[in-house]
């Protein structure tokens with residue numbers, strides 16, 4: 001691992017900070033026209049940024065964040081990555097894959113947010129199936145016991161003489177958010193090469209790192225881009241969470257982003273049944289883009305964020321001439337956990 005760390009450390013400077021990145025495969029995903037959905041929505045300049053193709057064990061947005069989180073925090077003495085998430089967490093699966101890539105062990109503390117569901121696919125397919133291949137230790141808890149279970153794992157590992165690195169939920173820390181500061185620049189220059197100036201980006205928002213990173217990235221580039229964060233669970237208004245992370249990013253980089261809380265676009269109308277529940281709007285949005293463009297979304301995050309994009313267009317929140325990017329944040333492996341769900345069987 002020392003070799004990997006040495007090769008990867010220095011990436012660039014931003015503000016007062018030297019940025020360090022550990023390459024896992026996350027940079028340089030395609031930005032493509034979304035022709036079928038453009039016609040359907042009568043939104044001629046609709047593009048998709050394919051962060052489902054970030055290239056590590058099923059892809060997704062956490063690969064970018066982990067590259068910068070680990071670049072900043074991983075030291076040669078660490079031997080185990082520990083993180084948290086829901087049973088079907090994409091972040092946890094990508095963390096297990098990152099650990100494998102770095103020759104480390106991993107422990108995932110997974111919270112059962114749907115204790116009433118005993119669907120064998122939800123319990124054993126999707127991300128859980130991939131985890132069985134990637135080899136993390138998995139600790140399952142209910143919501144009430146989650147924080148205690150995490151403390152106990154970290155204490156146990158230290159008592160065993162191991163040296164764990166804890167990665168907070170979604171790697172949504174200032175260093176993790178650098179992944180989406182970088183992504184903002186990447187997609188801006190990709191669009192410029194197509195002769196387009198991005199006016200809107202629509203993304204799922206869970207732990208806020210993707211939305212906050214994009215907002216910070218466009219600010220640092222001096223570009224006026226609206227970043228719409230679509231919530232997929234409660235609390236549906238994530239404005240405060242995004243603002244807190246933006247403040248932390250400012251302190252980390254030593255920059256002034258000058259973003260007020262009121263400017264943050266947090267959209268809570270597409271939670272559609274709650275976390276992990278695909279309601280009608282989610283299923284319809286997934287079918288629209290699948291049939292029109294052959295793109296597969298997931299029922300937990302991207303199905304809801306694309307439902308949000310469709311809803312915003314219909315409401316006239318973004319005008320039809322504007323250049324809009326739908327960020328596909330991944331999650332497709334989680335779809336297979338829903339094979340028996342009534343939403344996909346009628």
Ligand SMILES: Cc1ncc(COP(=O)(O)O)c(C=O)c1O
Pocket residue numbers: 060061089090091170172204205206207208209210211298301302329330331332
């Ligand atoms: C597929 C997918 N999209 C979006 C998100 C939300 O990203 P963030 O936590 O950075 O807000 C997640 C987070 O868990 C995810 O797995």
